[in-house]
Amino acid sequence: MKITFIGAGSLIFTRRLLVDLVRLPFPREGIEVALVDINERRLSYITRIAQRIFAENGIPIERITATTDRRAVLEGSQYVFISILVGDIEAIRKDIEIPLRYGVDQCIGDTIGPGGVFRALRTAPVILDICRDIAELCPEAFVFNYTNPMSILCWVVEEEYPSLRFYGLCHSVQHTAKQIAEYMGWPLEDLEYWVAGINHQAWFLELRLRGRDVYPLLREKAWDPEIAKKDTTRVEMLKYLGYFVTESSGHNSEYNPWFRKRPDLLQRFTPGGGWNGETGFILKLYGKDRESYEQELERVASGTEPISYEESEEYGMKIIYALEGGGIFRANINLPNRGTITNLPPQCIVEVPCFVEKGRIRPAFVGDLPLQLAALNRMVVQSQEMAVHGILEKRRDYIYYALYYDPLTAAVLSLDEIKKMVDDMFEAEREYLPNEWYHS
């Protein structure tokens, strides 16, 4: 069983998955891991950490390959994880600051809106290159994408490489379940949930505690000011739309027109800042103190600090375990909507419960979402659709359209203002984008 990590230098993420790998009862003798990153410094850290994890768990460290050239290791891979970042913090700064000058105030801005669309413009070409190599070297592999913007990237791949087994994974569903359990004082292991929608905007459709429907209790809790203070916009939507949504309140506030369009609303709906909706919070996330971070990595890699073997929230390794025949596992997975959610467009990327069994991922049938939820999903999906076609056909007009229809941008700007903002972003991000965008 060969697992390849592309973008393995996403250190925390790769480390978590490797810990899950050694925690699960996989037959030890079959495990082989390839680590790929174009950043050699990052690659060397994660390689040392991986070697340490293997050594501490009785797996020969020769089973780890590290390379900056993915083509050298893709062949023979049964599983491929992709978690890459294209462009640096300066690109992200432009994603946030240019729109902000126009009054479009984003918190994370990596999956939707001007920031999300431009991140897609930077990232999709690289993802497609990786997919071309996968299609050539390991076409049967299960590919798990953890890179954002999730839906747009999965959709682009579906259009270009429909035969790949390409799935998008996120932890927002599990993480939200944990938060709900905490808010309500419920033991997480007794909580059962059924969640469907699109990535970062999936809906808790059912919530049961030991078999009992506990949604009414959660709806009551929405009026508790303590909860409303730390998870403001999700609680607000729970009050008015009736359902709890995945993703943090801050990120969620970018996915609709209601919370960020005026300074007074921003103040009211993002108390406490940070993940609850701070302006440009992503810059803080990426701009962490580099030096102390490297020191910490060095301590983990060199063995002076113990590795935490706590199970992660990530689905990735559990899915692989089920695919290898370790029993049926249910996970929320992003994939094309082939009849699964009947009131979302047939070609969009949905995040739905899937049952993973030996060698197969089987999406469950969801049917119609409640009308008000499908409507909000569709607002986001139509913007994604135009971004996808803009990217595939290199058409700038589609990129304008994608943002004309973005719920937050549209609530703040006029059409000509949006066009001007997009032009400014194209100009400022020239060095990160393929040349074809600048021919016309």
Next chain:
Amino acid sequence: MPKIVIIGAGSVVFAQKLIVDIMTFPSLRNSTLALVDIDEERLGIIARLTEKLKKQECFPISIEAATDRRKVLKDADYVINMIQVGGLEAYRLDVEIPRKYGIDQTVGDTLGPGGVFRALRTVPVLLEICRDMEDLCPNALLINYTNPMAILCWAINKATHIKSVGLCHSVQGTARQLAEYIGVKVADTMKYETEEHAFFYKPMPADIDYWVAGINHQAWFLQFRYRGEDAYPLLRKAMEDPHIYSQDIVRFEIMRHFGYFVTESSHHMSEYVPYFRKNPDLVTKYIPRRWDYYEICRAGLAPYLEKIQRQIRGEEPIEIRRSLEYGAYIINAMETGEVTRINGNVANTGLITNLPYGCCVEVPCFVDRLGIHPCFVGDLPPQLAAINRTNINVQELAVEGILQQRKEYIYEAIALDPLTSAILTLDEIRSMVDEMFEAEREYLPEGWKFLV
């Protein structure tokens, strides 16, 4: 500790099988089992047998028995239905009257005149059970084992608010037969008293994988794999072996001409299509060994009942062995979260896109603590959907005829039955249906008597 109500538990052989299945799951051994049958004597037998099982194995189950289901339905979590309405006598009429007209049914409980009349008798009773459930245990899952499966489930979905799934063993049973045909065997030292016993208890090879969808008794092996590889080539090769071919002629012929293997036996399958039973020569050719289910039922339960009596007296142990039936697996999955995949009969809410919306389809479903989750199947290959639709036509008219008490639909249902329509003219069909209505008068609800 779930409460499981078994309605029609006086079907002692089947009830015993399911009760033992339930008890093979440690998680379910503290269940409450409530046994219901309107036949007091039969109810007594299954109740004593269950008591004996409890004693023999020291299981902490609670056992209740009632002839009035309303006494035990309150707060039930699962209701398993296995009733037979009208008994052997009505069944005799279902088979014998059509036979006079040249319609030779081998089972006659699913489609055709026999199936439709069984539905006429059964739907009203089943809907009353559902009304009681809506009143006393509205959130319970109804697990239906009674035939005609598709018509009954369709009527439940259309006319009640009860969550239900219809179960059959033809999918998993056929999968194991197919494994045998292609020569995949499992080491098994068990001795089987009868062919039927072997069918229910022989182990399933672990490296067989299948994806089956369609309608009950006519679902299709869309994928059949051995060790991850498509096993259809092996199956087509197996068909060349006369010994194997002769065991399942009708289904191999269906595979030869339509490309896919179908669930349900060759006997049963031959009733659902026009090709195999329209004259005695064809029957001899395609179904050389007769297997008439009514005759088998008439031969009687005596040997089974004697065995059960010996078990009750403690002269023979009750064997604790799990059968291939899905029922207990479902309850275990919903109680423990140990996910299982079954084929279940559910409403077609967009699952099979080229069968009518709302009809009853048999599709792969996953079961976990939240319940039954059917899978999206998409389009069936067009030739398979076409055969299914000929059966669905009959089912739909039967369902509507029964729910609206509209007798014309019943004539039309049977006039559109593929086998009947291959043999009779429209006026002959009308006479046959009239004769059946007349003969079965006493088994039908008041409304139909008025219409007759």
